[in-house]
Amino acid sequence: MTHKVAIITAAGRGMGAAIAQELAANEYTVALMSPSGAAETLAQSLGGLGLTGSVTRVEDLQRLVDQTLARYGRIDAVVNHTGHPPKGPLLAIPDEDWHAGLDLVMLNVVRMARLVTPIMQAQGGGAIVNISTYAVFEPEATFPVSAAMRAALAGFTKLYADTYAADNIRMNNLLPGFIDSLPET
Incomplete structure (x- = not known):
C-alpha cells in the first residue's frame, strides 16, 4: 500500500507542528516547511521532508512541491497553515501591511x-x-x-471547491478559535 503524502506549511511549532504529528501518526508521510527551520527538525523526527521557507515566497512553495514530488512521487493532501498578519487600528494600518496580509493569508x-x-x-x-x-x-x-483576508480566503475556497469537485479534489477551511500557541503579535 502506498503511503499518502501531505504537505504542511508553517509546521515548525504550534498548530502546524501538531497537525504534522497527527498526520504522521495516521501513516501520512509529511513534507513540512517553516520560516524558522524548526520544520526540518520535526520532519526528521517524523521520517519526512523538512524545508526552511516562507509561504509568501512563490519560489519556496515551488521548492517544497518539487522536492516532495521528487522524494515521494505524489501529493495527496496539503494543509495551508500560516502565521499572523499585521494588526492595528482599522484605518491606521498602512497599505503595505494590507498587502503583506494578502500575501500571507490568501495568495x-x-x-x-x-x-x-x-x-x-x-x-x-x-x-x-x-x-x-x-x-x-x-x-x-x-x-x-x-x-478581512480570511473572509476573502473563504470566497476563494468555495470557488475552488466547486470548480475542482469533479476532479475529486476537495478544499475546505478549518476555522479554529484561539489556541495556546497564539503568539503575541
Missing part, C-alpha cells in the same frame, strides 16, 4: 493550489485544508487584516 493558498492541482488531477484526487479563523464570521477589531 499563499492560491499559489499552492496552482502548484498542486495538476498533480492531484493526474492522481485522481486530493484534499487541501486551509487553516483560517472563526473571525471569518465574527471579525474582531484586534485582528482586522486577518479577518
Whole structure:
C-alpha cells in the first residue's frame, strides 16, 4: 500500500507542528516547511521532508512541491497553515501591511493550489485544508487584516471547491478559535 503524502506549511511549532504529528501518526508521510527551520527538525523526527521557507515566497512553495514530488512521487493532501498578519487600528494600518496580509493569508493558498492541482488531477484526487479563523464570521477589531483576508480566503475556497469537485479534489477551511500557541503579535 502506498503511503499518502501531505504537505504542511508553517509546521515548525504550534498548530502546524501538531497537525504534522497527527498526520504522521495516521501513516501520512509529511513534507513540512517553516520560516524558522524548526520544520526540518520535526520532519526528521517524523521520517519526512523538512524545508526552511516562507509561504509568501512563490519560489519556496515551488521548492517544497518539487522536492516532495521528487522524494515521494505524489501529493495527496496539503494543509495551508500560516502565521499572523499585521494588526492595528482599522484605518491606521498602512497599505503595505494590507498587502503583506494578502500575501500571507490568501495568495499563499492560491499559489499552492496552482502548484498542486495538476498533480492531484493526474492522481485522481486530493484534499487541501486551509487553516483560517472563526473571525471569518465574527471579525474582531484586534485582528482586522486577518479577518478581512480570511473572509476573502473563504470566497476563494468555495470557488475552488466547486470548480475542482469533479476532479475529486476537495478544499475546505478549518476555522479554529484561539489556541495556546497564539503568539503575541
